[in-house]
Amino acid sequence: MENILEVKNLRKEYNGFALKNISFTLEKGYIMGFIGPNGAGKTTVIKLIMNLVKRDGGEIKVFGMDNIKDEIAIKEKIGFVYDDSYFYEELSIHEMKGIIAPFYRQWDDHAFNKYLRDFDLPPQKKIKDLSRGMKMKFALAVALSHHADLIIMDEPTSGLDPVFRNEILDILRDLMQDESKGVLFSTHITTDLDKVADYITFINKGELVLTGPKDDILDCYGIVKGGREVLDHATGQLLIGIRDTGFGFEALTGDAARARRLFGDSVVIERPSLEDIMVYTVREDRYAKPD
Numbered sequence: 360m361e362n363i364l365e366v367k368n369l370r371k372e373y374n375g376f377a378l379k380n381i382s383f384t385l386e387k388g389y390i391m392g393f394i395g396p397n398g399a400g401k402t403t404v405i406k407l408i409m410n411l412v413k414r415d416g417g418e419i420k421v422f423g424m425d426n427i428k429d430e431i432a433i434k435e436k437i438g439f440v441y442d443d444s445y446f447y448e449e450l451s452i453h454e455m456k457g458i459i460a461p462f463y464r465q466w467d468d469h470a471f472n473k474y475l476r477d478f479d480l481p482p483q484k485k486i487k488d489l490s491r492g493m494k495m496k497f498a499l500a501v502a503l504s505h506h507a508d509l510i511i512m513d514e515p516t517s518g519l520d521p522v523f524r525n526e527i528l529d530i531l532r533d534l535m536q537d538e539s540k541g542v543l544f545s546t547h548i549t550t551d552l553d554k555v556a557d558y559i560t561f562i563n564k565g566e567l568v569l570t571g572p573k574d575d576i577l578d579c580y581g582i583v584k585g586g587r588e589v590l591d592h593a594t595g596q597l598l599i600g601i602r603d604t605g606f607g608f609e610a611l612t613g614d615a616a617r618a619r620r621l622f623g624d625s626v627v628i629e630r631p632s633l634e635d636i637m638v639y640t641v642r643e644d645r646y647a648k649p650d
């Protein structure tokens with residue numbers, strides 16, 4: 360197995376915000392969902408990978424190469440799709456392609472024209488007349504037409520309707536038929552990741568909460584529901600983001616097997632969604648645990 364992206368102990372400080380020792384790896388052939396609430400630091404990590412801002416510490420390797428020393432070689436192989444359109448609004452799709460293509464040694468006009476057809480993008484249409492979803496598809500067509508092996512997408516589906524969102528997800532799924540590619544997909548729409556992600560990296564307030572295979576994470580975590588009488592200091596240690604329900608409590612656990620052993624039949628433990636894991640973890644910051 361080969362890593363196409365390795366982030367090790369990454370640090371960056373802004374006034375009032377710090378990214379603290381973020382580490383994760385992405386192997387070839389997989390989609391990694393990169394999640395976290397607003398302001399968690401997702402875009403900062405992506406900008407650091409793209410060397411758009413300077414890191415304060417740590418290491419980033421893309422295809423085994425240092426992302427700063429080997430920036431030019433790496434950029435050829437990264438397709439970067441992000442929210443703010445970096446295209447010239449007055450140009451048509453065709454004209455914009457004419458400006459972008461010479462930057463890439465591996466530009467493939469044949470592939471580009473195919474993606475325009477597949478994505479229903481009219482070449483003569485001006486960028487400013489494209490809808491948000493069409494712009495995202497155009498950015499994706501560009502990324503895929505220079506044979507990028509790592510696609511980095513910063514919130515590609517936010518603000519898109521469910522039809523467009525699903526089209527983008529289908530495109531990613533098709534892309535993964537080619538096992539030499541990988542995708543890092545940042546979003547807070549976790550339901551998109553339920554559909555396509557193989558791995559999840561979750562950050563909160565600049566810190567890594569978890570990273571690993573999505574199915575392992577969903578197997579390991581659990582939503583615990585029960586009466587408040589079962590809560591004591593020891594059980595409280597096992598529970599994240601405890602919430603009163605009127606009938607009792609609901610909480611997340613990062614160790615469903617241990618919670619099952621400890622609580623037995625006195626509680627119900629359900630499989631969480633990615634959204635549950637994110638919501639309960641973020642809530643933990645705001646509610647105190649019982650003694």
Ligand SMILES: Nc1ncnc2c1ncn2[C@@H]1O[C@H](COP(=O)(O)OP(=O)(O)OP(=O)(O)O)[C@@H](O)[C@H]1O
Pocket residue numbers: 373374375376395396397398399400401402403404547
């Ligand atoms: N250039 C900058 N100068 C100072 N602070 C910054 C700068 N860029 C980002 N930040 C701060 O870093 C923190 C993380 O921002 P970032 O955009 O990485 O979060 P995010 O997880 O992508 O959030 P969102 O989901 O809302 O896009 C925020 O508190 C933001 O204000």
